[in-house]
Amino acid sequence: ATEKDLAAANVDPPFWAFPWAGGQALARYLTDHPDAVRGKRVLDLAAGSGLVGVAAALAGAAEVTANDIDPMCEAAVALNAELNGVSIRYIAGSILDAPPPDFDIVVAADVFYEQRPAQMFRAFLERCHAAGVTIYAGDPGRTYFPRDAFRQAAEYSVQTTTEIENHPIQTARVWSL
Secondary structure, eight states: OHHHHHHHTTOOOOGGGSOOHHHHHHHHHHHHOGGGTTTOEEEEETOTTOHHHHHHHHTTOSEEEEEESOHHHHHHHHHHHHHTTOOOEEEESOOTTSOOOSOSEEEEESOOSSHHHHHHHHHHHHHHHHTTOEEEEEESOOTTOOTTTOEEEEEEEEEOOTTTSSSSEEEEEEEEO
C-alpha cells in the first residue's frame, strides 16, 4: 500500500518495503538454525521491516531489538512483529558511532551496498565482535561486502523482485565474523 501511495506521488518506494535477498537468507538461516539465537539477546541492525528480527524471535531469541535510521521502520517493525505474534523493541537512529551495545548477537543484512556505509557498518560490527558479540551478516554478493573479514555459514537461493535486484532468483549468503 505504501508503494502504491508513493508511486502516485512519484516517489520511490522505501527500502524497507521489500524483502531484500540478504535479509531473506539471514532470516532463513536463523529459522534453520534456531540454536544460533535461542535464549540470546539479538540486535537487528539496519532492520528495515524487521524481517530478520522476526525470524530471530520466532527461533527463540530471549529478546530482540531492531534499529534503523528511517523513522518509518519503527511502524513497519511493530506491525510485522504483531502480525507474527512476537515482541520486538526498537531503537531509532544511527548507533554506528556508539560503543558496542549490550547484546549477545548482532544480525545485519544488506548493509554493504555502498562504500561509505559499508566502511561504517564494518567498523561497528568489528567493534561489537571484539567486545564478544556474535555477528551474522546476510549479503547477496554486493561489491563492498568485506569477504576478508567474514566466513561463510550458509548459502540460499531466494526469490526477489526485479524492481530491486537484477534477477528474480538471487543467491545470498550468510556470513559470520
